[in-house]
Amino acid sequence: MKMRVRLTFPQNLIKEPVIFTMAKEFNVMPNIRRARVTETVGEMVLELEGEDSRLQEGINFLKAKGIEVELIEGDVIE
Numbered sequence: 001m002k003m004r005v006r007l008t009f010p011q012n013l014i015k016e017p018v019i020f021t022m023a024k025e026f027n028v029m030p031n032i033r034r035a036r037v038t039e040t041v042g043e044m045v046l047e048l049e050g051e052d053s054r055l056q057e058g059i060n061f062l063k064a065k066g067i068e069v070e071l072i073e074g075d076v077i078e
Contacts (some may be wrong), residue, residue: 002049004033005059008068009042018065019046026050026058045072 009018014037023030028050035044048055062069 001052001055002047003055004045004047004072006070006072007042007044007046007062008070009044010066011040013065013067014042016065018062018067019044022058022061026054026061028054028058 019030022028028048031047031049033045033047036042048058050058059069
């Protein structure tokens with residue numbers, strides 16, 4: 001399954017490898033579609049590919065870290 005998400009990173013996570021960690025830990029393949037980073041915030045649009053349950057676990061991981069996750073293009077998240 002594939003889904004697109006918009007991520008908003010708080011300042012304290014801008015330099016952390018959370019996308020790499022999520023990809024490795026949950027076997028989710030990220031494809032960066034767009035990114036913007038400033039001194040205070042990071043924004044990224046990703047296309048994520050993987051099994052449904054692994055995608056959900058990866059998204060839950062990001063949310064637990066404090067990253068705002070918003071689905072785009074009509075994808076649905078529980």
